[in-house]
Amino acid sequence: MDIKSVGIVGCGLMGSGIAEISARAGYDVVVMEVTDELLKKGMARIDASTQRAVDRGKATAEDRSTTLSRITGSTRLEDLRDCQLIIEAVLEQMDEKKRVFAALDAICPPATIFASNTSSLSITEIAGATNRPDRVLGLHFFSPVPVMKLLEVVRTIMASDEVIAAGVAYGKAIGKETVVCKDAPGFIVNQLYLPYTLVALRQWERGLATMEDIDKAMTLGLNYPMGPFTLMDFVGLDIHYNACMAIYEETKDPAYFPPPVLKKMLQAGHLGRKTGKGFYDYSQK
Numbered sequence: 001m002d003i004k005s006v007g008i009v010g011c012g013l014m015g016s017g018i019a020e021i022s023a024r025a026g027y028d029v030v031v032m033e034v035t036d037e038l039l040k041k042g043m044a045r046i047d048a049s050t051q052r053a054v055d056r057g058k059a060t061a062e063d064r065s066t067t068l069s070r071i072t073g074s075t076r077l078e079d080l081r082d083c084q085l086i087i088e089a090v091l092e093q094m095d096e097k098k099r100v101f102a103a104l105d106a107i108c109p110p111a112t113i114f115a116s117n118t119s120s121l122s123i124t125e126i127a128g129a130t131n132r133p134d135r136v137l138g139l140h141f142f143s144p145v146p147v148m149k150l151l152e153v154v155r156t157i158m159a160s161d162e163v164i165a166a167g168v169a170y171g172k173a174i175g176k177e178t179v180v181c182k183d184a185p186g187f188i189v190n191q192l193y194l195p196y197t198l199v200a201l202r203q204w205e206r207g208l209a210t211m212e213d214i215d216k217a218m219t220l221g222l223n224y225p226m227g228p229f230t231l232m233d234f235v236g237l238d239i240h241y242n243a244c245m246a247i248y249e250e251t252k253d254p255a256y257f258p259p260p261v262l263k264k265m266l267q268a269g270h271l272g273r274k275t276g277k278g279f280y281d282y283s284q285k
Contacts (some may be wrong), residue, residue, distance in 0.1 A: 001166045004028060007083030009100055011042025011073070014117055015089035017145025020046050023070035025174040028085055032074045040071045046071065049146060081107050085170060087139055089117040092242050097121065098129035113163055115139040119190055120246040124156045131159040137167050143235065151176035156183045172246045185247040194244050195255040200228035202259055211279055220241055229279040232271035239263050268270040
């Protein structure tokens with residue numbers, strides 16, 4: 001399937017990044033948000049990100065202008081009707097994702113491919129909200145989308161070979177390295193990453209070392225670009241907690257059950273860099 005147009009539901013941190021790299025790769029993009037205010041914020045994020053690329057010498061002003069010209073914003077789901085591939089990047093809540101996919105299924109032609117950017121929820125269950133489960137897959141991007149090189153292509157037992165091949169081809173076209181995995185809780189990266197961070201949390205609570213020294217040990221000892229506490233702050237502690245709970249609720253594996261301190265930080269509103277405070281204080285930065 002020769003995909004030329006991409007629709008994106010959600011223009012937050014992930015959706016705006018997906019819109020940017022898709023347009024940069026030559027796709028015509030329609031990105032949808034639920035309100036004008038949220039759409040304006042998302043488009044401003046794309047504008048700022050593309051300008052940074054120019055400032056850093058990674059793109060020309062002409063490249064930036066061409067990229068932006070390919071992106072259309074909308075607050076109407078119906079405006080995604082003619083897109084050949086539609087990627088959902090809304091809240092990490094199953095009911096909301098199923099609502100979006102059911103609505104898309106009612107307005108899009110049978111050939112349209114649907115993808116979810118979920119990091120931990122079941123693609124199979126999401127696909128069940130449509131009448132085309134063979135044309136639904138997972139496309140799990142990593143943040144920040146314009147920078148991170150990996151794209152997880154998630155295959156359900158219903159997805160057709162053609163759809164998976166289209167997902168891999170799209171990933172290659174936007175400059176990503178792809179891995180294909182089955183629809184299992186957390187896919188590849190989160191199945192391995194989340195227990196690592198929770199072990200770090202538990203050992204910090206037990207007094208093994210300070211969080212600063214744990215981070216330093218992992219960056220200098222294992223050459224990780226970030227230590228576990230810095231990385232959790234970067235991802236967002238709410239996203240991190242919800243991903244852990246989604247996998248735990250499906251598998252009941254205690255390795256994914258977050259320590260109480262993580263829930264307390266959510267209750268305090270300390271979500272990491274985006275709120276100015278998480279495990280570290282970013283209020284002065």
